[in-house]
Amino acid sequence: MSQKSEHHYQRLIQVFKRCFKEDYNTLLVAGEDEPYYQPARHEGEYNQVVFAHGFFASALHETAHWCIAGEARRKQFDYGYWYEPDGRNEAQQKSFEQVERKPQALEWLFSLCCDFPFQVSVDNLNGVEVDRQAFTEKVAEQLTQLLETDALPKRAVTFAKALCREFNCSWPNRQKVRIHY
Known part of the structure; x- marks a missing residue:
């Protein structure tokens, strides 16, 4: 699925980087399969908000989750939440x-x-x-x-x-x- 050039996910990555790289040590990253949040594991690494398949909407959605997560949650993989997979009652x-x-x-x-x-x-x-x-x-x-x-x-x-x-x-x-x- 192609995206219009004005809605290419790279623009979101750059906007996020300008907003949050310095103050929050966090980057928005295009991932492969499932989206997730990975806090930095070592000094000098960045926290990563990873969105799925290079999808623009996924990048917006994962950024929304990150904007809600408090400081303690942002220290945990995927904010410490357990996800109920597809097939829910x-x-x-x-x-x-x-x-x-x-x-x-x-x-x-x-x-x-x-x-x-x-x-x-x-x-x-x-x-x-x-x-x-x-x-x-x-x-x-x-x-x-x-x-x-x-x-x-x-x-x-x-x-x-x-x-x-x-x-x-x-x-x-x-x-x-x-x-x-």
Whole structure:
């Protein structure tokens, strides 16, 4: 799958690097298969936010998770979270959606800041049927709440504003969120 040149993942890597390499010793890295977070293991190494298959959307999503993770979580592989794989039952999927609401809201914010299409990820192709529209509405509500209450994490604001500059986009508002779903 080819990406438009304006939405090539290398641009995200460079924006992330400008924002976080010095202050957080962290880089955004294109990976192969599953995305993950790898804290630096030795002096002189960088923490790495690794996204999947060079996908632009994956880079935005993994950056969102990193922007939410607190200092203690950023010292652990994959932030110390256990991931419930594809094939989740209804209760597991509901739990997944609850946990994913905020990172996907930030991913949506980042998408708006670089004029890239956003689509929720339910990440459960072999499990219970998922109501994508209902989840999309919950993610939109989360993003709207974050924007209206100025409750965005500091690193998310830094990255989002840098994306707006890089991609010549205006800061999103509630109306812009509603229009895009």
